[in-house]
Amino acid sequence: MTYVLLGLSLGLSAGIAPGPLLALLLQRSLQHGKASGIRVALAPLLTDIPIVALAIFMVGRLPATWITILLGFGGLFVLWLAFDAWRQATRQFESTPPPSAGQDLLHGALVNFLNPHPYLFWLTVGAPTVIHAWRQMPVWALAFIISFYVLLIGSKVVLAVLVGRAGSLSRQRQWLRFSAVLLVAAGIWMLVSAVQSLGGIA
Numbered sequence: 001m002t003y004v005l006l007g008l009s010l011g012l013s014a015g016i017a018p019g020p021l022l023a024l025l026l027q028r029s030l031q032h033g034k035a036s037g038i039r040v041a042l043a044p045l046l047t048d049i050p051i052v053a054l055a056i057f058m059v060g061r062l063p064a065t066w067i068t069i070l071l072g073f074g075g076l077f078v079l080w081l082a083f084d085a086w087r088q089a090t091r092q093f094e095s096t097p098p099p100s101a102g103q104d105l106l107h108g109a110l111v112n113f114l115n116p117h118p119y120l121f122w123l124t125v126g127a128p129t130v131i132h133a134w135r136q137m138p139v140w141a142l143a144f145i146i147s148f149y150v151l152l153i154g155s156k157v158v159l160a161v162l163v164g165r166a167g168s169l170s171r172q173r174q175w176l177r178f179s180a181v182l183l184v185a186a187g188i189w190m191l192v193s194a195v196q197s198l199g200g201i202a
Contacts, residue, residue, distance in 0.1 A: 003133050003144040011151030014121065016159070020078045020111045023182035025160055027085045028107075034164025041156035043108025044149070048118060052145070055122030056130055065198075075191035077114055081107070082183030 016022075021043065029037030112118060126148070134141040 003129070003140045004147045006129065007144040007147030008151050010125070011148040012155055014148075015152045015155030019117060020081075020115050020183065020186045021108060022156070022159070023078075023186055024081060024108060024111050025156055026163055026178075026182065027081070027180070029160045029163040031085075034161045037160025037164055038157050040108035041153055041160050043112050044118070044152060047109045047113040048122075048149075051113075051118050052122055052126065052130075055119065055127040069194070072191060072194035073114055075187045075189075075194060077110060078183050078187035079191075081111070082180045082187060085180035085183060086177060 021040070025037045025040045028040050129144060130141045133144055
């Protein structure tokens with residue numbers, strides 16, 4: 001039960017924490033409705049399997065330079081998403097074709113895969129917890145992972161549904177611009193962090 005509660009609490013905090021994936025979810029939900037946002041929310045189910053496996057089997061072996069380079073590429077991609085969100089906010093939503101399910105999942109997967117936060121979380125918190133639980137009883141490790149993702153994905157789905165019910169068209173544009181600002185902030189933070197990390201490594 002302890003590992004279930006731990007997974008639920010960590011999953012909820014990760015699900016509602018500001019970041020690139022949450023900003024993209026907000027953008028998609030406002031621009032194309034809750035279904036688009038929900039598909040973005042499901043992206044961690046695609047990308048986190050290799051991340052979790054890497055963290056569990058290679059804890060402490062991932063070079064800092066690799067994480068830093070990944071951070072920089074992620075920042076550039078998020079800035080591109082911000083530009084696209086702001087551009088879409090100036091257009092008529094009715095004339096903008098909705099993205100396919102594959103496009104939503106691909107964008108969400110790229111943002112999450114290029115975001116260093118899942119790597120850092122699983123390397124510093126998730127993997128040690130799973131290993132510790134496994135040594136006591138394997139089912140506890142599985143319970144931790146499942147409860148974590150139930151709340152991580154579930155909280156984002158709830159946000160997508162709520163945000164997707166935006167009111168007027170002008171209100172939707174305002175929120176879409178706001179999501180673009182969030183994406184810019186996240187992208188700049190990722191780039192600055194990458195530069196600072198490279199300076200520290202050098």
